[in-house]
Amino acid sequence: PDQNVAFDIAPREGAAAPPAEAEVGRALAAPINSSPLAELVRPGQTVALIVDDHTRLTPSYQILPLLLDELNRGGIPDAQVTMIIASGTHRAMTPEEKEAKFGADVLARVRTLDHAYLDRANLRDLGTTARGTHLWVNAEALEADVRIAVGIIFPHFPAGWGGGAKMLLPGIAGEETVAEFHMLGNIHPETRVGQIDTVTRQEMEEFAARVGLHFILNVVLDKEGRILRAFAGHFVQAHRAGVEFARTIYEVEVPEAADLLLSSPSPIDHDYFQVMKGLYSAEVCTRAGGEIMLISPIYEGMAATHREALEITHLGMEEAMRRIQRGEYTDSVGAAIAAYQIKLRQFFQLSILSEHLSAAEADQLGVRLYTRPEALQALVDERLAQTPALKVGVLHQSTEVLPRVRQGEHTALSHSAT
Incomplete structure (x- = not known):
């Protein structure tokens, strides 16, 4: 009966989705608190392109060609780019999942690496955060000259919101680091889905600052998975701008x-x-x-x-x-x-x-x-x-x-x- 229905909700519709290429291009042309990507990089540098996996709805096949083209304009050929799948502790993607997610063209353009969170030989120890979280990070990401993260912004626990520094922690962190991060979220009662100023966010951003996250490109999607808005630039300021917009889509009273x-x-x-x-x-x-x-x-x-x-x-x-x-x-x-x-x-x-x-x-x-x-x-x-x-x-x-x-x-x- 209708009188027994308290609510029946989904993410909001939002405005009509713009053409994906135009919206991503707009964000790349006017990054938040950062130089444009083509000016940020220099010829001869290596780039770690950190991307999410099949458990996220990011339309990477639409985003990554534009990002690679922007790097090319900055003097970085595809051969200098390694795409690292920030799978955290998830299983590895299948070849079919990779093609559906990234597109055959992108897979042909750049070398692709699956993050292996259990493989200490391919992790580097960066000590501990101020709270004592042990920091293990993917070695190839750390050894690159420039690190760029691509993902989506949506409500998440214990991160509060996806995107930003979360692509590195837990995305390319070692098992010990990811475990301590999740336990931290469990024991702090103020850590909630949709919260932004939490101990877990502070840990993620300390981790990203320690590793060096130079640029992000995050998108907010409508409920059909189309890009509504893109946010590029500094991993904190661009992310916060994205969260403010994301609230208008995902937060429902x-x-x-x-x-x-x-x-x-x-x-x-x-x-x-x-x-x-x-x-x-x-x-x-x-x-x-x-x-x-x-x-x-x-x-x-x-x-x-x-x-x-x-x-x-x-x-x-x-x-x-x-x-x-x-x-x-x-x-x-x-x-x-x-x-x-x-x-x-x-x-x-x-x-x-x-x-x-x-x-x-x-x-x-x-x-x-x-x-x-x-x-x-x-x-x-x-x-x-x-x-x-x-x-x-x-x-x-x-x-x-x-x-x-x-x-x-x-x-x-x-x-x-x-």
């Missing part, structure tokens, strides 16, 4: 928090560690004690690189943290992300509608599993029968939308410090 929240992260449906990002937006608009259901095929099941997390996620927070601190798990990144899942279970009931996640995996995650689409309506009907005044919220593209509950509404956020 809702009148009240939901008791039952249905979260669909589509088209981000790769594996559970990507799909669970639909919990970050759900958390901010669900009442304490409410239920959150993730709705996704989860085509690859649990992330292939983080299956060890299943040994942790069914535990209570105190026991999980004790084991993590004792160093019982080799996958420190998976352990840090598992801690977030455990934290959420303290405040919400969690369920998943998925045809590819196994019953054993769901049991280890501590969630209720539904495998048939009709189970969704049955769940809603059951909850309404139990609570006639139940409020249901729906999030579409929940890895991107940023709900803002009207002031005065009570959610679980005030209780969610670890």
Whole structure:
């Protein structure tokens, strides 16, 4: 019934998307707090072009040819450019995924390198940040003369927002660095999706400053994946300008928090560690004690690189943290992300509608599993029968939308410090 629908939202439409080539060209011609790229580089220099992977919707095949042409105008031939896929701790992309993401022309123009977060031989130690995070970075990126990062700006936890310095941390960082970064986000209660001035953002930007990030090109997309606006220049100032614009697309006010929240992260449906990002937006608009259901095929099941997390996620927070601190798990990144899942279970009931996640995996995650689409309506009907005044919220593209509950509404956020 309509009276039970608290909200049903997706990212905003925004203005009509301009031609991608024109918008990217505009940003490159007038970078924020930076010289134009063709003036920033010098002939003879090597360039590390740091790009995101298949888990992000960045239309790199539209952006990268223009960026390479700009480097060529600055005296940098394609042979002096290495494209590093900033996959963080994700699995490597397949050849087919690379061609779809970057385009055959780009792959033919430049050498491409997959970041290997576990390979210490190809990482360099830069010491620690002021907070003690150990800094391991991709060696080839560090050894290049110029580093340029290309990505999208969208709401993210624990970074607050994607883009900017996030392309380096966790994008091209080592396992220890990524794990400490994620755990930092878990233990600081002010770290929220959509927040910008947080300890995690400070860590990312200290990392980028230490490595030397010379230029960024970030885009904001509409819900169809088209470029609405591009932002180029300094990795802090250009990013902040992009975030201000991104808020007008992704931030949507809702009148009240939901008791039952249905979260669909589509088209981000790769594996559970990507799909669970639909919990970050759900958390901010669900009442304490409410239920959150993730709705996704989860085509690859649990992330292939983080299956060890299943040994942790069914535990209570105190026991999980004790084991993590004792160093019982080799996958420190998976352990840090598992801690977030455990934290959420303290405040919400969690369920998943998925045809590819196994019953054993769901049991280890501590969630209720539904495998048939009709189970969704049955769940809603059951909850309404139990609570006639139940409020249901729906999030579409929940890895991107940023709900803002009207002031005065009570959610679980005030209780969610670890």
